[in-house]
Amino acid sequence: MKVGFIGTGSMGSLLLEALIDSGSLAPNQVYASNRTPEKVIRLQQRHPGLHVCTSNAETAHNSDLIFLCVKPLQFKAILDEIGSTLRPDQMVISITSPVQIHHLESALCCKVAKIIPSVAHRVQSGVCLCMYGSRIKEEDRQLFEHLLSPISKPILIDESFVRITSDLSSCGPAFLSFFLDQWINAAVETTGMDRGELTWIAGEMLLGTGKLLTQGGFTPLELQKRVTVPGGITAEALALLDSSLTGVFHRLIATTHGKYKEDLEKCDAQFGGPGAD
Numbered sequence: 001m002k003v004g005f006i007g008t009g010s011m012g013s014l015l016l017e018a019l020i021d022s023g024s025l026a027p028n029q030v031y032a033s034n035r036t037p038e039k040v041i042r043l044q045q046r047h048p049g050l051h052v053c054t055s056n057a058e059t060a061h062n063s064d065l066i067f068l069c070v071k072p073l074q075f076k077a078i079l080d081e082i083g084s085t086l087r088p089d090q091m092v093i094s095i096t097s098p099v100q101i102h103h104l105e106s107a108l109c110c111k112v113a114k115i116i117p118s119v120a121h122r123v124q125s126g127v128c129l130c131m132y133g134s135r136i137k138e139e140d141r142q143l144f145e146h147l148l149s150p151i152s153k154p155i156l157i158d159e160s161f162v163r164i165t166s167d168l169s170s171c172g173p174a175f176l177s178f179f180l181d182q183w184i185n186a187a188v189e190t191t192g193m194d195r196g197e198l199t200w201i202a203g204e205m206l207l208g209t210g211k212l213l214t215q216g217g218f219t220p221l222e223l224q225k226r227v228t229v230p231g232g233i234t235a236e237a238l239a240l241l242d243s244s245l246t247g248v249f250h251r252l253i254a255t256t257h258g259k260y261k262e263d264l265e266k267c268d269a270q271f272g273g274p275g276a277d
């Protein structure tokens, strides 16, 4: 199987390198292009054998699967660029939430899918949200998920829930890191303790908490109860968090969904969908 990457920025390069490092792909199976070519050349230097393509059409022409790893409003131009080189047996995969499966199917003759990956895939972790277009057959799906499985847990989701699920799986690492960063900053300022050591302690805590939720049979509420000694320290701090963060998660969801809606309307306009003039 030959796999193309159009856009090798943060997520494109992460996916590409995670798939190579996990053994899921050999470098010579990979074709990649990027607006700024130096980024692909650097990847080739790290992974000899990787094919640097000088145009997106060249990446598309040479690949069975093509990951589109660019920002939502850059999709339409790239689809226009590669559309005429694509064949019906190829598969194009979007990695961004606002571009809809119907946008891709309306613009391309090939099979289409949409995934929302996570930065956690760099360490063979995290859920990869998968959505498939109408031209994808069961065997295509199995082959595709076989490719992703060494770096992630692929799960099928309904496209209508893409935003809320990717808030957790894909934005989540940033949100939790924000929380930890603020916490560690306060700890350093208050105590003068070494930031690196505090960060390591926090990371191990996060890893263990994740394992308790995924393997240990705990719900988040049960975990809180298990840690909270009645009348103890955790209870006091949880009460502070509860009163300080009232409504924040509803506002967070309103914010991510608001930005998604804005980008979706722009994509609809570009693709001639419901939002088009």
Ligand SMILES: NC(=O)C1=CN([C@@H]2O[C@H](COP(=O)(O)OP(=O)(O)OC[C@H]3O[C@@H](n4cnc5c(N)ncnc54)[C@H](OP(=O)(O)O)[C@@H]3O)[C@@H](O)[C@H]2O)C=CC1
Residues within 6 Å of the ligand: 006, 007, 008, 009, 010, 011, 012, 033, 034, 035, 036, 039, 056, 069, 070, 071, 072, 074, 077, 078, 095, 096, 097, 116, 117, 118, 119, 170
């Ligand atoms: N970061 C994350 O954790 C996640 C990101 N995503 C999605 O991934 C997508 C990319 O995000 P991210 O990687 O973070 O963004 P980046 O800005 O890091 O990467 C985008 C890349 O696309 C390249 N590019 C832009 N236009 C073209 C073009 N016409 N042809 C070829 N390459 C082009 C850019 O090139 P140049 O070097 O010139 O800027 C850049 O390298 C987004 O849609 C985002 O929603 C999804 C899940 C998680």
Ligand SMILES: O=C(O)[C@@H]1CCC=N1
Residues within 6 Å of the ligand: 166, 170, 171
């Ligand atoms: O910040 C973003 O737009 C992307 C979407 C999911 C994670 N990062």
